[in-house]
Amino acid sequence: MSEQNFDLVVLGAGSGGYAAALRASQLGLSVGLIEKGKVGGTCLHVGCIPTKALLHSAEIADATRDSAKYGVTASLEGINIEGVTAYREGIVTSKYKGLQGLIKARGITTIEGAGRLTSPTTVQVGDQTITGKNVILATGSYSRSLPGLEIGGRVITSEQALELDFVPKKVAVLGGGVIGVEFSSVWKSWGSDVTIIEALPHLVPNEDESISKQFERAFRKRGINFKLGTRFSSVTQNDEGVVVTLENGETVEAELLLVAVGRGPSTAGLGFEEVGVTMDRGFVITNERLETNIPGLYAVGDIVPGLQLAHRGFQQGIFVAEELAGLNPVIIEDVNIPKVTYSDPEVASVGLTEARAAEKYGADQISSYDYNLAGNGKSHIIGTSGSIKLVRVKDGPVVGVHMIGARVGELIGEAQLAVSWEAYPEDVAPLIHAHPTQNEALGEAFLALAGKPLHA
Ligand code: FAD
Numbered sequence: 001m002s003e004q005n006f007d008l009v010v011l012g013a014g015s016g017g018y019a020a021a022l023r024a025s026q027l028g029l030s031v032g033l034i035e036k037g038k039v040g041g042t043c044l045h046v047g048c049i050p051t052k053a054l055l056h057s058a059e060i061a062d063a064t065r066d067s068a069k070y071g072v073t074a075s076l077e078g079i080n081i082e083g084v085t086a087y088r089e090g091i092v093t094s095k096y097k098g099l100q101g102l103i104k105a106r107g108i109t110t111i112e113g114a115g116r117l118t119s120p121t122t123v124q125v126g127d128q129t130i131t132g133k134n135v136i137l138a139t140g141s142y143s144r145s146l147p148g149l150e151i152g153g154r155v156i157t158s159e160q161a162l163e164l165d166f167v168p169k170k171v172a173v174l175g176g177g178v179i180g181v182e183f184s185s186v187w188k189s190w191g192s193d194v195t196i197i198e199a200l201p202h203l204v205p206n207e208d209e210s211i212s213k214q215f216e217r218a219f220r221k222r223g224i225n226f227k228l229g230t231r232f233s234s235v236t237q238n239d240e241g242v243v244v245t246l247e248n249g250e251t252v253e254a255e256l257l258l259v260a261v262g263r264g265p266s267t268a269g270l271g272f273e274e275v276g277v278t279m280d281r282g283f284v285i286t287n288e289r290l291e292t293n294i295p296g297l298y299a300v301g302d303i304v305p306g307l308q309l310a311h312r313g314f315q316q317g318i319f320v321a322e323e324l325a326g327l328n329p330v331i332i333e334d335v336n337i338p339k340v341t342y343s344d345p346e347v348a349s350v351g352l353t354e355a356r357a358a359e360k361y362g363a364d365q366i367s368s369y370d371y372n373l374a375g376n377g378k379s380h381i382i383g384t385s386g387s388i389k390l391v392r393v394k395d396g397p398v399v400g401v402h403m404i405g406a407r408v409g410e411l412i413g414e415a416q417l418a419v420s421w422e423a424y425p426e427d428v429a430p431l432i433h434a435h436p437t438q439n440e441a442l443g444e445a446f447l448a449l450a451g452k453p454l455h456a
Contacts, residue, residue: 001127004109006032008324009132011115011123011270014041016301016313017138018099023321025106032130033103034123036114040099042140042302043310046159049095051182053088054162055342058189062344069383079167079190088162117271120294134296134324137277137284138317139270141263141302146174149235154242155257158183164256168192172244172254174232176203178341180260181219185343188224195252196226197244203228204341208353208402210370210389215404218345218385227252265303280305288331290320298323306334336420340409345386348412351400351419357391365394371445373405375455377436382406388445390425397422398449401442411442418446425449 008024010017013035021033038045057079067074103110113125117137123130143157151157156164158179167190173180176198184194196203196219202212203219203226219226227246234245235257244252265282277292277299278285284292284299291298298320301313315332322329341347357366373379373386386405392398399422401415418428429450433443447454 001129003129003131004032004111006030006109006130006132008032008134008136008321009121009123009130010034010136010138011117012041012138012140012301013039013103013110014138014140014301014313015043015310016140016317017041017136018103019314019317020136020138020300020321021108021317022102022106023318024324025108027321027325027327029321029324031108032111032132033108034111034113034115034125034130036112038096039103039110040096044095044099045092046162048310050088050092050162051158051179051186052342053091054084054186055182055344057084057087058186059344061189061191066383081165081167085165115270117275117277120275120297134298136317136320137267137270137272137292137297137299137303138301138313139266139303141308142266143259144262144264145259146232146261149174149232149259151259154237154255155235155259157259161258168255170241170254171195171256171258172197172242172252173258173260174244175260175262176200176205176226176228177260177262178204178339180258181215181341181343183258183260184219184224188222189344194224195254196224197230197232197246197252198226198228199231201229204347206339207341207347207349208389208391208400209355211347211349211387211402211404214387215341215345215347218404222344263302263308267303289323290316307337307339309337309339312337333420336416338412338416340412342409345384345405346407346409347402347404348408348415349400349402350412350416351398352391353400353402354389354391357393357399361393361399366399367392367394367449369445369449371441371448373438373441375444376438376441378438379405379441381436382438388441390445390449392425392449397424398428398446403442405438407438411439414439414442 007029009032010021011034021031025031064074064076115123115125118124170193173196176196188194230246230248233247236243241255242257283305284303300316302308319329338350368391371388384406389402391400398418425446428446433440
């Protein structure tokens with residue numbers, strides 16, 4: 001039996017937990033960081049980072065296929081999955097080592113093992129009792145399945161999809177949200193035949209409808225199949241493959257089925273309810289300052305209802321650390337959090353969709369402008385099509401920016417500033433954008449919405 005006391009105890013060292021620990025230690029608090037797996041959590045080891053490595057490999061495959069268009073003689077001989085794995089693991093290992101070094105350098109005490117909350121100020125890890133003046137819960141999330149659908153064998157989650165040592169010839173993907181379309185995009189670029197099954201009427205269904213429709217056109221053009229507005233009714237598998245039967249009676253046959261139907265909070269059996277934390281369907285309920293119903297006990301990241309994104313968890317971790325250090329940080333508004341769907345094409349958005357803005361302000365109180373990337377020199381050079389849609393309140397600020405096209409994720413920073421700072425298009429329109437960049441397209445969209453369209 002041993003006992004350790006800290007100013008702050010953090011349970012879970014993913015994006016939310018480690019960010020809280022780093023910032024708190026920087027602000028002079030002693031920190032105990034408890035992790036049962038690897039510091040860095042989902043994002044670093046089985047989420048954001050390794051999937052983007054796969055997408056980069058996919059982009060190179062596509063560029064090689066298209067190389068003649070750019071006057072380069074090259075041909076795609078195939079995908080060497082061992083090489084892809086070595087590249088992916090190399091990136092993850094290097095970032096992991098960097099994070100471990102940073103945690104050590106900041107004087108944070110890492111406690112290895114699975115923790116359980118036994119009081120608002122205590123976490124038990126095996127025979128170690130870890131107490132903190134404050135505790136942050138940051139235990140993250142897991143890949144959900146659906147009732148009647150068991151994960152195993154040829155029915156896999158994103159974690160197993162990352163680890164595949166072959167490129168599937170034919171793959172079915174249940175769920176047309178971010179994770180589903182990301183893997184679909186990679187596999188298609190590597191030569192697989194891909195079919196996505198989505199219960200809602202659109203792929204990337206949380207995006208502005210006009211963007212979802214463009215996305216569907218782009219995926220269709222790439223030869224990715226999808227079945228929208230239909231649910232699976234059963235799945236059978238054998239040594240050869242898997243057969244997914246849909247509610248409408250259709251069947252989809254494939255070598256593998258990726259289940260990408262969202263992520264649930266990893267909170268079961270960790271003592272939260274027993275200690276009296278208010279929960280809702282497994283999520284931890286907090287106030288806007290991320291404190292639970294128990295004073296001094298906080299929660300961050302995917303276990304808090306809202307967008308399950310690494311940068312949200314990260315910012316929430318920083319927020320709570322600053323709160324505890326008495327810095328009175330600014331409350332995080334989920335609506336201003338940028339979202340990027342990494343695929344070919346990319347989708348990036350911040351703020352309200354046109355439909356949500358119409359609900360909030362009244363349809364006659366908003367206007368929107370769609371800028372076609374065909375008018376942007378750099379987009380033409382890199383061979384992408386797409387668009388940038390701005391939504392504004394009449395004679396008021398820009399409340400939403402929605403983009404689709406290659407690399408538009410890199411443009412989200414400026415869009416986020418405009419939306420978060422409630423900028424009027426007239427404020428942003430005079431800013432000069434470097435030529436030729438894709439950023440100029442955003443500049444031109446602001447100009448147009450300010451009533452000064454340059455090329456329209
Ligand atoms: P996690 O990162 O899940 O960390 C929780 C940590 O807590 C884990 O390390 C876990 O081992 C530990 N833990 C759990 N229970 C205990 C316990 N009892 N004791 C000790 N330790 C415990 N987000 C983006 O913003 N961009 C992306 O591109 C992106 N891509 C993604 C791709 C995929 C395939 C997936 C699955 C996710 C992706 N995400 C992305 C989401 C992102 O990974 C999560 O939002 C983020 O990791 C959440 O951070 P977190 O700190 O809440 O939880």
